Amino acid sequence: MKFLTAMAAMLIAGTTTFASANFSKVDPQNTFNVVQNNKDKFKLVYFKPDQGEVKINIYNYSGEKVYEQSVINSDGFSQPFNFESLPVGEYKFEVINPDGSKTSKIVKHGMANETLKANILNVNDGKRFRLAVLKYATSPVSVVITDDNDKVVFEETIKSSEGFRKIYDLTDSESSSFNFQITSGEYSVTVPAE
Incomplete structure (x- = not known):
């Protein structure tokens, strides 16, 4: 019973602290x-x-x-x-x-500064990555993935007018870090992935 009472008190104190922290930051x-x-x-x-x-x-x-x-x-x-x-x-x-x-x-x-954005998320062990691309141009997207020695390990062109999400499995590569070069028309973004 003491354990439940102590847990309830900690939960209430934690909630109060959390709520106070959030509300104090609101402008x-x-x-x-x-x-x-x-x-x-x-x-x-x-x-x-x-x-x-x-x-x-x-x-x-x-x-x-x-x-x-x-x-x-x-x-x-x-x-x-x-x-x-x-x-x-x-x-x-x-x-x-x-x-x-x-x-x-x-x-x-x-x-123009809102034309191409990209984000990389490591899906599991560092060899699978989810690429999310948001773009506002009609030209196709070129994806070039290079390893830590600047060797191209994968490349493709994707036709999408508003962007896409895709998982890239690089488990066959010996490298432990990669760079994703995303290009659409005259805009280009490089995103490191480790």
Whole structure:
């Protein structure tokens, strides 16, 4: 019985500490974030629990309002946006909170620095890797894997307009570390994998 009581007390103390640590790091001015899902699609995630009307305005690089909407917030929300019909450039998301305060974030729609991203995850013993590629161009993706002596151990071209995930099994290679060179059109990324 003492053991269960002690475990319950530790669980409550750990939960309180965890919750306090999370809440102390939240910036009260930071009420939302904008995530780019692919070339043309964004998602606004509003995480302030205040109830009331939240106004969303989107402005182009010239400061012209290209979109406005009001959302009744009860405990946070997410709202998708499709920029497909808008020209390439920077856009400002402005959110007016129920208390009247404003916050804003700049996003880049279809611009070069958002063109090619890659991530490597070691799947098991260092010889199997999951490559995740996110791209916004229509050109195919070239994947070249080299070992620690810069010898090509695998290469292929993948046709994908928005990206892909694939597992590469390199157990036949004697090397213990690899580099993934990912190229699409004029953009190139090298990701080390060990």
